[in-house]
Amino acid sequence: MVALFWFTIRQCLRGRRLWLVALLLAGPCSLALLLRNFEPPGGVVETWEAYHSAMLSLMFMAVLPLLCMLYGSALIGSEVEARTLVYLVTRRMRRATVLLVRFTATALVLVALFGVAVLAFHLCAVVGLDVKALNTAGGLSSGQAWQPWSDLLGYFGALPLGVVAFLAVFTLVSLLTSRSLTISTMYIVIVEIVLSSLPVGAQVYTITNQLRRSLATFISRDLLWLVEVPVTLQEELYPVGATGTIPLVMVVLAVMTSCCVLVSRRELAPAKSVRE
Amino acid sequence: MAVIELDRLSKWYGEVIGLNDVTATVDSGITGLIGPNGAGKSTLMGLAMGQLRPSTGSIRLWGKTVWDRPAVLSRVGYCPEGDVFWPEMTGQQFVYFLARASGLRRRAARTAALEAIDLTAMREYMHRPIGTYSKGMRQRIKIAQALAHMPRLLILDEPFTGADPVARHDLAQLFHVLASQGVDILISSHVLHEVEALTKQILMIDHGRIVAEGDLREVRRRMHDRPHAIRVKVDQPRVLASKLIGLPTVTGLKMTAEDTLIIETSAPEKVYDRLPEMLLAGDLLVREIAAADAGLEAVFGYLTGRGAAD
Secondary structure (H helix, E strand, O other): HHEEEEEEHOOOOOOHHHHHHHHHHHHHHHHHHHHHHHHHHHHHHHHHHHHHHHHHHHHHHHHHHHHHHHHHHHHHHHHHHHOOOHHHHHOOHHHHHHHHHHHOOOHHHHHHHHHHHHHHHHHHHOOOOOOHHHHOOOOOOOOOOOHHHHHHHHHHHHHHHHHHHHHHHHHHHHHHHOOHHHHHHHHHHHHHHHHHHOHHHHHHHHHHHHHHHHHHOOOOOHHHOOOOHHHHHHHOOOOOOOOOOHHHHHHHHHHHHHHHHHHHHHOOOOEEEEEE | OOOOOOOOOOOEEEEEEEEEEEEEEEOEEEEEEEEEOOOOOHHHHHHHOOOOOOOOEEEEEEEEEEEOOOOOOOOEEEOOOEEEEEEEEEEHHHHHHHHHHHHHHHHHHHHHHHHHHHHHHHHHHHHOEHOOOHHHHHHHHHHHHHHOOOOOEEEEOOOOOOOOOOHHHHHHHHHHHHOOOOOOEEEEEEEEHHHHHOOOEEEEEEEEEEEEEEEEEHHHHHHOOOOOEEEEOOHHHHHHHHHHHHOOOOOEEEEEEEEEEEEEEEHHHHHHHHHHHHHOOOOOOOEEEOOOOOHHHHHHHHOOOOOOOO
16 A cells, blocks of 8 residues: 555656646646736735735636546556556456545645645735735735735645545546546536536535635634625525634545545446457 | 356447357356457457447346455456556556555555466566566566456456467466366367367357357267268278278268278267277278367367357
């Protein structure tokens, strides 16, 4: 298991995919730097909103799912395609163990990579900003002063949750279909971007919504109102005191259990190779 | 106990039949799994390795089912057909990693990997990425990983493919040595003479069915409907032919060279019994008496109605 764990980590940190990831992660930072150069500085409320809107919609709703999709679809899929899975499932490990070890290693790599990206984005957005002066000029709507570094810790708290939830979903997709990249992209666009932004009750079935709930408990409930929600739905979508952490953990457990069952029952061999 | 038992084993890929109601056993020693491309050899090996699930029937190794059974599968070394590896890994990393994944501790895995690499004569190249290897070297490193964890059974899918003649000879020697040490080997090939040089124990497969099983000579002996051919190299083949023509069991005679007579017979034992007296009576000088069609190639041709490398 230890050998497979380190092997998976090494696999995640090399190859062309890593360059793609670097580009993906560098995008929001570049955007933040550009906006800071061209946008005139606003008050504390505008800056707070701009910072959290970008962090939520760019980093957690776009970059994070895409990152998890890239790695989740390759978690078992790349070994199936290369036919190297046979080496892993014919050793001293059950198929489900192989999956779980690879999942854990990949999740750790993604937490580290996305953590660095979040930190870099934060630095690009906040360093050089006179937060004290902004707070003196006028506080947030809650009456409190804005503390960007404290908010960053909140994002770091929710980050592993987001990683494991998205990674689990995309791993399941890759086990269910051979067109995992297409299906996963459609899922990101339809469910995690469009549905999670629509003012409808079905929002609660998205990972993004549950992540938002978690972030609201870690950072501030004001984050919830960055998304336009009708007053009638506010209580349903974001009930006071409700956190997204427990639903996300439940989702991860359910999805990973399904993945383990699938991997233990399905052959996962490219059909062409075994038909001679 | 049989090493591998197939009991009414079938495997379908949708509407395509990979294996069709196969019942057979593989005993200790080296067994050659032979058949043309598409016969079902790799399907059978995939089932034996727990890579594929039977559609119906069962396959057992040492009496135990194999699907998702690490305790059983960890006693098997598998060399898949084709380029199946992580190309960026060096040969040593590849063998070491898979030895570790088989449960060996670091030091033991390092030693075992080096020993396996030495056995396949790959030490000189072990620090190079596998992606830069020649086809023969890739075959050898795949065999090394199959050996590293000291398995009781080796399942080798076309292991000679791409190997040069010297490497083929060395690999064949290696398989003989391993077999003499108690390692059972199931080896597939569509190059029959390679298998024939390794073993007389065969499992012949065609169109997903076992067409012959057991000792090659015994298989040939049981083929009563096919006349046996005996090749006699003698100084006066015409004289010998005139004596043989009267025997009721001789069904045909052919002169294939100036000194070679092929005798076709339905009862080779009777011909072998009578030949010495005929040769003595005719004062004939004999240089060779041999079965002309007891080889794997001939048996395979008879059973499948085609050449071996179709």
